[in-house]
Amino acid sequence: MKWLPKMCTGEVITAIAMTEPGTGSDLAGVRTSATEDGDDYIINGSKTFITNGQMADLFIVVAKTDTSAGAKGVSLFLVEADRAGFARGQNLKKVGMKSQDTSELFFDNVRVPKSNLLGQKNAGFIYLMQELAQERLSVAIIGAAVAKACYDETVKYVKERKAFGKPIAAFQNTRFKLAEIRTELAVTQTYVDRCLELHCEKKLSIDAAASVKLWATEAQCRIVDECVQLHGGYGYMWEYPVARAYADSRVQRIYAGTSEIMKEIISRTI
Ligand SMILES: Cc1cc2nc3c(=O)[nH]c(=O)nc-3n(C[C@H](O)[C@H](O)[C@H](O)COP(=O)(O)OP(=O)(O)OC[C@H]3O[C@@H](n4cnc5c(N)ncnc54)[C@H](O)[C@@H]3O)c2cc1C
Incomplete structure (x- = not known):
């Protein structure tokens, strides 16, 4: 209750720090540690690719409270950005998503009170598996929305742009591509x-x-790739929304769990 109201109003910016330089997909392999010391935990380790890393006031940090227990030794901690021993690395240069900051984070003997442990000790992996479902749904919603926006832009563009004396939209290839995209959009939505x-x-x-x-x-x-194609060279120019969408879209198949990890999760239930 201390943080949630301010998170809702935007007074507090948060980030979730799971990924490390040595491990991303294999979350149980994190090496950041949290060791009990009296009424506190002492956190050591580093994280990378953390969205909001430059701006966040508060981090949910995934750390090992039992280094011998794999997934069953993972816990979640709240770490305020003004804690001694915490440092942010540089804002990483990305292919796309340039308006979003992504950072390395360093924890050098960062002391937090035991009240900063989120939920139960060693139950962090279960919490992540449960809550990451919501993150994955939100990524899917973005995917459908971006694809639809690119389709709308492309429909406008191909009606205006002319080649061989007629609008690009008049070519059968264009009409068929747009028909395929609209069908795929409907299924996806x-x-x-x-x-x-x-x-x-x-x-x-x-x-x-x-x-x-x-x-x-x-x-x-x-879909975004096809929309770039239908824009020709202009689709590769940064000032065109489809070019930016092309660069921004690629990471959607990587973060919040890669497509391969999604297939792993799905196939486990078959
Ligand atoms: C822009 C951006 C923002 C991000 N934001 C955050 C954030 O806020 N917080 C956070 O914690 N992380 C964040 N990440 C990290 C992201 O979640 C990881 O990059 C992602 O989970 C993949 O981990 P990795 O990069 O270590 O790749 P790796 O795990 O090294 O994977 C490399 C390749 O191997 C494949 N692979 C791995 N394991 C298997 C397997 N079992 N079977 C088949 N193939 C496999 C992967 O699918 C991938 O193709 C962000 C990343 C980016 C790029």
């Missing part, structure tokens, strides 16, 4: 909406969240 309904009913399973993330982000990248 319907599936995203269904998963959103399930989420609102608290019934979205971990594997369904992985499926919708996999489907919507792969569809996004296919």
Whole structure:
């Protein structure tokens, strides 16, 4: 209750620090440690690729409270950015998503009170698996929205741009590509909406969240790529929204768990 109201008003910016230089997909392999010392925990380690890393006031840090227990030794800690021993690295230069900051973080004997432990000790991995489903759904929603926006831009563009004396839209290839994209958008949106309904009913399973993330982000990248193609050279120019969407879209298949990890999660339930 201390943080949530300020997170809602935007007075406090947060970040979730899971990934490390040596491990991303294999979350149970994190090496950042949290060692008990009296009424405190002492955190040591480093993180990378952390969204909001430059701006965040508060971090949820994934750390090992039992280094011999794999996933069962993972806990979550709140770490305020003004704690002694905490440092931010540089704002990493990315292919896309340039308006979002992404950083390395360093923890050098960062002391936090035991009250900063989120939930139960050694239960962090379970919390992550449960809550990452919501993050994956939100990534899928972005995927459907970006793809639809690129389609709308492209429909406008191909009606205006002319080649061989007629609008690009008049070529059968253009019409067929747009027909395919619109169909794929409809399928994607319907599936995203269904998963959103399930989420609102608290019934979205971990594997369904992985499926919708996999489907919507792969569809996004296919659709945005076609939209760039239909723009010709202008689709590769930064001032055109589809160019920016092309650069921004690629990471959707990587963060919040890669497409391959989504397939791992889904296939475990088959
Ligand atoms: C812009 C951006 C923002 C991010 N924001 C955050 C954030 O806020 N917080 C955070 O904690 N992390 C964040 N990440 C990190 C992101 O979640 C990881 O990059 C991602 O989970 C992949 O981990 P990795 O980079 O270590 O790749 P690796 O795990 O090294 O994977 C490399 C390749 O191997 C494949 N692979 C790995 N394991 C398997 C397997 N079992 N089977 C098949 N293939 C496999 C992967 O799919 C991938 O293709 C962000 C990353 C980016 C790029």
